[in-house]
Amino acid sequence: MHWITKLLIWLTDYFLDRAPEGWIYEDIVNDTAREPVTEFLNNKENFYLGVATPHIVLNYLDFLLWKKSPKIDFDxxxxxxxxxxxxxxxxxxxxxxxxxxxxxxxxxxxxLCLIQRSVNSKFSNLHPSAKKSTFQEMIDKGSLKLRIMSEMTTDNSQLWREDTCSKHEEEMLNLLKDACGM
Structure with a gap:
């Protein structure tokens, strides 16, 4: 996976500003992701898989969030x-x-969000507000879904569990459904 990540970074850097006429980079990403993401979305039990959530779903979600705000600092x-x-x-x-x-x-x-394993070990079993205050620099370089969860976090853990998480989940699933034509 490391080699494909490097290749995609290079392709993005190289072609984003000087894409040849007819370049369909976005179409390739969408075509690659839509089938497995649609399979994920078609079974509501998949919404509760925890760490078994397919990485492509979370990666595609970050791509969609980035497309909504392409000027955001994100790698x-x-x-x-x-x-x-x-x-x-x-x-x-x-x-x-x-x-x-x-x-x-x-x-x-x-x-849930997708992060680097080294960040996972640092986050450990900390409260969301502790993750946010202690590791803000890592969060700012992390996935866009992680950044959104951090922005939505307050010191009130009940609020995240009972209300904020539900709202966030609905927004993220709707974004995926829209992209997959559902």
Missing amino acids: FEFRNSVEHWYPRNPSEGSFPRWEDEGPNGVDRFGN
């Missing part, structure tokens, strides 16, 4: 770890565990 990188924003196992009972499975559980799509 496509090899991100190989799905992270829970609100952790599955909070640090030594320091804040409430989010135990529910399924539509309101910690493994829901709205609570």
Whole structure:
């Protein structure tokens, strides 16, 4: 995967500003991603896969978010770890565990993002507001979905679990559905 990431970065850097007439880079990305993303979206049980969420879904979502704001400072990188924003196992009972499975559980799509494995080990089982305050520089270089979750985070963990995560999830799934013509 590292070689394809480097190739895509090179292609993006090289062709973005001087794309030849008829260049269909965006079409290639969409055609490659739509089939597996549509399969993901067609089964609502997939929205609660947690760390088993297919990486292509989260990568394509970052691509779509980037296309909405192409001037945003974002680099496509090899991100190989799905992270829970609100952790599955909070640090030594320091804040409430989010135990529910399924539509309101910690493994829901709205609570997940794709990050580098080294960042995952740093985030560990910290509260979202602690991740945000301690690792803001890493978040600012991370996936666009991660950045959005960070922006939506307050010190109130209940708000993320009960309301904000649901809103975020709905917006992200709608963006994917629109891109896949659903």
